[in-house]
Every structure is written in structure tokens, then in C-alpha cells.
Amino acid sequence: MNIVSICALAIVSSVLSIALKRHNQELSILISIGAAIIILLSVIEYILSSIDSVSSILAKANINSAYVTILLKVMGICFLTEFTCDYTKEAGLVALSGNIALAGKIIILITSLPMFSEVLNIVVKLSGGELSD
């Protein structure tokens, strides 16, 4: 599904969603969510191939593979929270989308904690180890 059909789908579903907005708002937002899901599902295949190439390059540069998994996890969390935030905001629930963004940030912080300690160790090693204790 190339970009042309994605844009056509987006335009058609936005017109349909606006057409239904006056009669029942629920179905209009369902149409926009359905269109977004179809677009994202078609784009995800490209992400898969790029992830394999990136991880093979990182493996060649002998970077620890734990970081790659953390990186992927954080990207997935960002992807999901962004999708949910946008759609809760479009439904008009601004507070809920703010809460979801906050929850996503906290989860990302927690999943990337091991990287922070690793960076600190590197900094300590670089600075000759005086700061370690």
C-alpha cells in the first residue's frame, strides 16, 4: 500500500467521518480510528525490515544488544501512546490524553533506567574514576 492509496484513504475517511458527525459522533470517530488502523498496519511492515537492518548494523558496531531491545521497546511505547493520545484528544477528552502521555513518559523512563546507569558508569570511567565513591 503506497503513499497514494494511503492519502486517498485518509481523505475519503475524513469526508465520511465529517458527514456522520452531525447525526452520531461516535461512529464518526470510529471511522477515523478505523482509517488510522489500516494506515498504520500497512506502514508497520516497513518498520519491521528497517529494524532488522538497524540491529544488524548495531551488532557489527558491537554495541550491547540489550540497548537495541530497550530502544525498540521505547519506540513501541512512543508509537502506542502517540496513537492513543491523538485519538483521545480528537474525541475531545484532553485531560485523558494528557494522562496517557504522562503514563507513557513514566513507563519509558522506567524501561530506559538500565541505560542511565550504564552511561553513568562510562562517565565515571572517563573521568578517571575519582567520582565513583
Add this chain to the structure above:
Amino acid sequence: MEVDMIFKIAAIGIIVAILNQLLIRSGREEQALLTTIAGLIVALMMIITQISDLFSTIKTTFGL
């Protein structure tokens, strides 16, 4: 891909809107509300299967 799903939901919306007006004009407000809720449930069920597909794909791709 399930492009026709969007048109199905739009069709449900239009039919429910028309039925709603029809039933309201003929004095049966409760049945109008019931048809609206029924249409909403049908569309919601279709969307939920799509959402679960998307989320499981994301889970497998990003290893969440």
C-alpha cells in the same frame, strides 16, 4: 487490506441515522435510541478486532 471496513461503518452510520429519524418522527423515541446503540455496538465490534490486530502486531514488532 480491510478498506471496505470503513465503508461498512459509514453505511451503518447512515442507516442508523435514517432509522433514527424515521422512528423519532413516528413517535417511537425509545426504539430510535435502541437502533442507535445497536449500530454503535456493531461498528465497535468491527473496530475492536482491527485494534487488537494492530496492537498485537505492534507488540510483536517492538517486543513489548
